[in-house]
Amino acid sequence: MLEDINGRKMKALDVFACCIEYIKNKVFKRAEEAVRGLTEEQVHWMITVPAIWNESARQFIIAAATKAGINPELLTLVLEPEAAAVFCKYVEIQRSVIENEANLEVFQPGSQFVIVDLGGGTVDITCNEVIETGQLREIYHASGGPWGGNMINLRIWKLIRSIIDNASFDAYMEENTYSKLSLLKEIEEEKMKIKPNEQAAFKLPSYLSNTKIKYKGAEIIKDKIHINPDVISKVFEYATEQVCNHLSKVLSRDETQNVKALLLVGGYASCEMLKETIKQKFNKYDIICPFIPEMIVLKGAVIMGHESRPIIGRLARFHYGLSVPNGLRIIQKKETTHLHTEFYNELNFLPLISKGTPIRIGEEVAQYSFIVTSEELTDVQIGILICEDDKAPSSIAENSCTKIGQIEAKIPALSKLTEITIIISCDETEFKVTAVIDELGHRFSTRCSFLH
Ligand SMILES: Nc1ncnc2c1ncn2[C@@H]1O[C@H](COP(=O)(O)OP(=O)(O)OP(=O)(O)O)[C@@H](O)[C@H]1O
């Protein structure tokens, strides 16, 4: 449930569906003007999601898009850093051939680069390598953090609040929603203009601009509060430090030692204060900042919609495993790991894919075959589990396991020696699970309901 400003509740799914529907209709209408006779079936939709989102969040977006009238068959979810990588590699580089030849090396086969997606909410860092075919492969994925551009807004809000006087500021904002919204908007707009070593100014609601303030480094002149460079730069310092620390950590890892370039994308990459700091601290890297960085992910997603498989693989974000009921016995597994079938019972976490394993898109990643050994077993339920910890769990009873889906099959009473084969393959953004019950020739395919 989401709450509006007056505390009224609405289902998040409805809110997201409304937003998607609104954008979809706008885009379709505009496309129709350009392409005569365009029909809904001719459009494939790409929705971008942060790489750090979990499976259920992705499933949620699919549900919302479906509700918004998008046929899920005509929908692809794209991971944002991948879209950014694709755009930078395929398009931006064409321009740099003309402008600056040095940049081109960044995208030669074998070279590695880091993408820093600086958004409003989060900062997401991933490291990619260009392979022989020119496609991209993820070599390291670092989960991001909540240090995006909104953090600056929040800190400016708090600064103005403390300059004016916390209690009266809060009381005023509580009463005057319109003023509150205008100040939020003012902060968003004005912060974009702030440059290193320059003053910042924000227009205040008229009531507040009459306040007499005693604060070193700030002054109210007419309807604006002017904040001195040293005070305002403190606001940026903390937030940029978080980003730089995280980036340093990523760049000091073994996996990233061949990285030559950093690509800064996302709206927050336009922030001069942040860009300057990154350029200074990471001056041994080639720092690439495309024009209009907030459009990179979107444009990359569009290119991905046209390209077949520009990304060949990524690393598994979690350990994936199965929970299998008693009465099923494993008879074979492809790519055997150290699995002690004799000790296997209902509570075991039967590993499918280990966290960090490279996964090739479109390929089968694991396969198990089971045989039904118990007379009682007529309803087979195989759970699909994930675990976020670095070490794989041995038992599903461990708290770290989350069930993300389930495969269900009914076994007719007579065919007890039925063999069930579970095949897991990796799609663009999700895992597809297929269960084949050989004797019956039945095939169940599912994308699992990650919502449950
Ligand atoms: N010139 C600028 N200076 C500072 N911040 C900026 C500038 N231009 C855009 N931003 C900030 O960039 C952020 C928006 O970036 P972007 O559009 O990439 O975010 P998003 O993709 O919606 O967010 P997320 O990736 O976290 O979901 C906002 O916080 C905005 O204030």
Ligand SMILES: [Mg+2]
């Ligand atoms: Mg973003």
